[in-house]
Amino acid sequence: MTKPSSVRALTLDLDETLWPIAPVIERAEAALHVWLAQNAPATAARFDVAALRELRDTVALEFPDRAHDFTWARKVSIERALVAAGDDAAWAEPAFEHFFEWRHRVTLFPDALPALTRLAARFPLLALTNGNAELHRMGLAHFFVGRLSARDHGRGKPHADFFQAGCERLGVSPGQALHVGDDAALDIEGAHAAGQPSAWIVRPHHGMPPAPLHAKPVFVGADLLQLADWLGA
Structure with a gap:
């Protein structure tokens, strides 16, 4: 089981993790x-x-x-x-x-900005998204060291090579990069298949997946501030 102290970087989903899409x-x-x-x-x-x-x-x-x-x-x-x-x-x-x-006219979840501030002060953050949101258009780029989208890579989550490309961008091994996302299949199962530990953000409106998870996320919480607390950020 991955411990908070072993995490060196985060890959972070955008839609439904930072804002409702x-x-x-x-x-x-x-x-x-x-x-x-x-x-x-x-x-x-x-x-x-x-x-x-x-x-x-x-x-x-x-x-x-x-x-x-x-x-x-x-x-x-x-x-x-x-x-x-x-x-x-x-x-x-x-x-x-x-x-x-x-x-790009999004409304962030209330926890998003304070959590990004705390997490970015402690870890390099890479946005890892299947969507086409551009961080600079929303004034969020300064929290991240970069962004990798499915369009950039040629395919996206849950493909293992997409997660691995994100880790290469960060300069860490998959085991050192915690992937944070909301989607059980795309984020949690995908990260697990790529050798990444995962943090599953299950907001009240998300509900549970229709089938049980095969992957075991190292963290499950209702928002990103809970994750920041767990990471000691």
């Missing part, structure tokens, strides 16, 4: 539709928010080798909608940028 995406998709109504009205009339989301999911299913790249899939789906409605496909880039701006 569902309301962020809902607001961003609504803002995208408003933008389309103003600039590409035929597309907005043909595709409501749900239809645009379905189109994005269709693109991901058609290209499983690129489904990890959320930015690419969203841009392609917007372009498809524009073309199908007879609007100018060139609107895809500014439409995505509008969506992406709203995607």
Whole structure:
């Protein structure tokens, strides 16, 4: 069992670990539709928010080798909608940028900032994410030594090589880097398969996974301040 004293660095999930993601995406998709109504009205009339989301999911299913790249899939789906409605496909880039701006309007969990302050003062933190959030857009980059996304690497969690690439970025062995995340399959099982100890953040709205964990996280808690206490940060 990994002890707090043996941890030299942290890899840290973002969505649902530092902020809730569902309301962020809902607001961003609504803002995208408003933008389309103003600039590409035929597309907005043909595709409501749900239809645009379905189109994005269709693109991901058609290209499983690129489904990890959320930015690419969203841009392609917007372009498809524009073309199908007879609007100018060139609107895809500014439409995505509008969506992406709203995607970064997150509301941090109350514990996130104080915990990041404490953890970053003690350990190098590397953001390890399947998503496309950019830390500098949210004023959080100064807490981290870097960020590795599935888009950067070519695939993401739960693949072991993704976790191992994160440890290489940090200059530590997998056994010395504690992975912190909320998702039982992606974060906890994934880290375990890569040889990393894990800390499982189970917030009240997360609930327990449908199947028992095979991996044994070294820490389970309801928020990041509990983790900071456990680590002595």
